[in-house]
Every structure is written in structure tokens, then in C-alpha cells.
């Protein structure tokens with residue numbers, strides 16, 4: 001197992017979501033998806049979310 005290359009985990013922040021790499025704040029540029037490597041609950045099955053920046057390609061998730 002292991003995380004995909006370059007996936008950052010950051011502290012959940014208040015307010016706007018922001019790319020930790022380039023600082024992009026435009027939500028149209030930040031794509032949220034299900035992170036199937038991050039299981040929050042087995043039953044019912046709940047996965048975490050990850051974000052991907054459309055500008056620089058950085059992926060991250062929040063704690």
C-alpha cells in the first residue's frame with residue numbers, strides 16, 4: 001500500500017479551500033473526488049475526499 005505520489009495531507013482549514021502548492025483559490029479549478037485509499041468508516045463504507053488543483057496538478061486531502 002502507500003499513497004499515490006505527491007499526495008499531501010494538510011490540516012483542515014477554515015474558509016476557502018486553497019491549493020497547498022500554488023495557492024489557487026478558484027473553486028472551479030479545484031476538483032474534489034473520492035479517495036478510495038482513505039477509508040473513514042468500514043460500515044457503512046465511507047471514503048475520504050481528496051482535492052486536485054487544476055492549475056498545478058497537486059493533489060491533497062484534509063485531515
Ligand SMILES: [Zn+2]
Nearest residue numbers: 019022053056
Ligand atoms: Zn495548485
